[in-house]
Amino acid sequence: MSILSPWQRTAAGANLLSADNQLGVTIFEEITTLANRHGAINLGQGFPDTEGPAAIAEIAKQAISDGLNQYAPGSGSPDLRTAVAEHQARFHGQVLDPDTEVVITTGATEGIAAAVLAFVSSGDEVVTFEPFYDSYGATIALSGGVHRTVPLLAPDFQPDPEQLSSVVSDRTRMIILNNPHNPTGAVFGREVLEHIVALAIKHDALILSDEVYEHLTFGVEHIPVSTLEGAGDRTLTLSSAGKTFSFTGWKVGWATGPAHLVAALRTVKQFLSYSSGPAFQPAVAAALRLPTGFFTGFAADLGARGEILATGLDQAGMTVYRPRGTYFIVADVAPLGFTDAAVLARSMPELIGVAGIPLSVFCHPEGADRTRSLMRFAFCKREDVLIEASRRLSRLSDLVGA
Incomplete structure (x- = not known):
């Protein structure tokens, strides 16, 4: 068995190295590239689509x-x-x-x-x-x-x-x-x-x-x-x-x-x-x-936006696990008939114009099997973007067997 160099160990630790030691790109780069190519709403990567406080930027x-x-x-x-x-x-x-x-x-x-x-x-x-x-x-x-x-x-x-x-x-x-x-x-x-x-x-x-x-x-x-x-x-x-x-x-x-x-x-x-x-x-x-009100207010606003997306995922037919914190919400696509969220994630930007990240990429092989039908979506986006993403996600049920 070949001995991996430090950079190869690093890539392997982040699930970026194939069985034959070929280097891949991060799932975030891959899905963002697909989202950009197809003009999709990117709910994959956890970055806001609004600016922080203007006075702080000044x-x-x-x-x-x-x-x-x-x-x-x-x-x-x-x-x-x-x-x-x-x-x-x-x-x-x-x-x-x-x-x-x-x-x-x-x-x-x-x-x-x-x-x-x-x-x-x-x-x-x-x-x-x-x-x-x-x-x-x-x-x-x-x-x-x-x-x-x-x-x-x-x-x-x-x-x-x-x-x-x-x-x-x-x-x-x-x-x-x-x-x-x-x-x-x-x-x-x-x-x-x-x-x-x-x-x-x-x-x-x-x-x-x-x-x-x-x-x-x-x-x-x-x-x-x-x-x-x-x-x-x-x-x-x-x-x-x-x-x-x-x-x-x-x-x-x-x-x-x-x-x-x-x-x-x-x-x-x-x-x-x-x-x-x-x-x-x-x-x-x-x-x-x-002021403390900034911190509590931001969390309340973010939570409300998360509920918009959670409702949209519910209505799309997924099993939704509502978050207690962070930018992210996890949903199970199995009720829609999809068994592999990674395959679905790579096709969604083109098919319905929404990007998400499969949870399996955050796991070792055994964990990847355990989370195969789960997908992560970021809700740190504007309310109108989340409403439109929910509308597009409702089309997922039409793709089963297509």
Whole structure:
């Protein structure tokens, strides 16, 4: 058996390498290309089709005009690190030292890579929940780690405690938690989080908690795992400005946690991007200081848009699993007579003018079989776009047997 090079391991970890080691493109690139080719409504990739707050964007524009265009400090601007610490105190009751317990990253994606590369050695096991965000698989593979998964099953997409206990062991170096969860839209409750912390303590594992959708929950509370008893000393928490403020292209994220873990992450991070987004950092600092009503209002509006799409998917004949958070909703296309959501996803842009992402691409082979008929749709779009997408989706039932 051939030995894979680091880049091949990375591709394989993100399900981009075929059995004969041929490189493919991400499903997001593939489906977006099809959507663009056929003029389809793209509900596949999770980016908003509206701009973030104009006043925040003006701060970035002014910063560019004022010459804030050279390297930012490697740890991030002092004001943004302070704003992150203030945010954690305001919303989660955490007291952080902005100089030692906060680091600014090039989006949460860089934070994921830096954390995994900082702590995971060849042969170490890393546990994620499945379906999993593809960056987790890619960086675990790049580090030489062994990726273990715990399934999240419909309808509530919560982990089975016994199964989780059977996967986490003394070989586990890190548990990666994505809460609220992409792609399922699940939000893990206190009992689940406490079980994760107990297992991490028992087996001396670190927790990497990706909380980029922390403000986007619908009728349920988001609980940062780092606030639970016993978790603080072993948890790194990631978040970013992209999802909360609809500035996904700015790629401004942050990691918080105890000083010794942040220092390790920062050490690796400085040899990835070193720093980025100097003009965006003061804008994000101002965004983090927006009134609380902005955050609750945005979540309420997003939830209402999600219900528009959920209703449309219901009326189209799918089984719909309404999300508790994130940008995404999962639906089962099996009631329409389709057994493979991946095949359907590749034909939908041309046939009905709507794009979605099959859930199977977020899974290892066994998980892909388990989720074969499930599809993820993004509802971070304008209301009129979602209404039109729902109208087009109603035509799916006409395609069965066509």
